[in-house]
Amino acid sequence: MPGSNPTLNDILFNGDYEFIDLTYPFDKNTIYWPNAESFAFTRKNEAFGSDGAWYAANNFAAGEHGGTHIDAPYHFQVNGIRVGALPLDKLIVPLIIADISSKVNDDPTFVLQKYHLDNMLNDNFGKPCVIVFKFGWSKFFNDRKKYLGIQPNGTLNFPGLSAEVAEWITSSYKNIVGIGVDTASVDPGSSIDYPVHKIASAAGLYNLENVKLDESVPDYGCTALILPMKIALGSGAPLRIVAICPKQIPTHF
Ligand SMILES: [Zn+2]
Numbered sequence: 170m171p172g173s174n175p176t177l178n179d180i181l182f183n184g185d186y187e188f189i190d191l192t193y194p195f196d197k198n199t200i201y202w203p204n205a206e207s208f209a210f211t212r213k214n215e216a217f218g219s220d221g222a223w224y225a226a227n228n229f230a231a232g233e234h235g236g237t238h239i240d241a242p243y244h245f246q247v248n249g250i251r252v253g254a255l256p257l258d259k260l261i262v263p264l265i266i267a268d269i270s271s272k273v274n275d276d277p278t279f280v281l282q283k284y285h286l287d288n289m290l291n292d293n294f295g296k297p298c299v300i301v302f303k304f305g306w307s308k309f310f311n312d313r314k315k316y317l318g319i320q321p322n323g324t325l326n327f328p329g330l331s332a333e334v335a336e337w338i339t340s341s342y343k344n345i346v347g348i349g350v351d352t353a354s355v356d357p358g359s360s361i362d363y364p365v366h367k368i369a370s371a372a373g374l375y376n377l378e379n380v381k382l383d384e385s386v387p388d389y390g391c392t393a394l395i396l397p398m399k400i401a402l403g404s405g406a407p408l409r410i411v412a413i414c415p416k417q418i419p420t421h422f
């Protein structure tokens with residue numbers, strides 16, 4: 170009816186919004202942590218029957234923590250929420266992209282410190298949001314050795330957050346419900362004690378890892394749809410994450 174309030178469908182499908190997929194495909198090239206079970210896709214039934222009708226139904230198996238995925242708080246907290254119990258109002262939220270790729274400058278030893286963000290997070294976040302840090306690492310996803318920074322002794326080396334930044338986010342930015350990265354872990358690849366995982370999960374935050382950021386996404390103004398597979402008891406799960414972005418970027422968060 171003219172003059173009535175637009176519905177969500179009116180807003181999303183009038184051509185003023187676009188959908189950006191922030192998810193890597195799951196296939197034989199999907200990057201998993203070295204000791205994790207990789208994505209296994211098994212062709213089971215894919216054939217034309219004697220009646221000429223096509224039928225396809227296959228199997229898959231995988232570790233929880235590979236490719237684009239979510240870490241539920243239970244990953245590092247015995248009493249943390251499991252992935253199947255994450256509430257939708259923490260999964261469909263405003264999306265903040267913190268693009269620090271020019272500071273990282275392809276350095277796998279880069280560790281994000283608070284001073285890197287001093288001019289970035291000074292907005293007054295009024296609503297729940299997820300913040301995804303863009304280290305500029307998605308361009309290496311097709312080169313597993315480079316992406317993970319696999320060293321001759323088997324250790325890993327790629328950029329990540331410092332414990333200080335995790336403490337700062339969880340203590341100063343109470344509206345942030347999750348932390349995302351375009352690398353394999355929120356902790357730097359060289360970490361052996363995973364302080365960012367521990368601090369974030371203790372505060373009830375989830376992590377999004379291997380977020381695909383190889384095309385430009387506005388720093389703010391988009392809504393994230395974060396839809397992990399609803400594995401009831403999971404510590405994490407494969408994730409489909411999509412940004413819904415207005416073509417006219419708003420001038421404020
Ligand atoms: Zn994980």
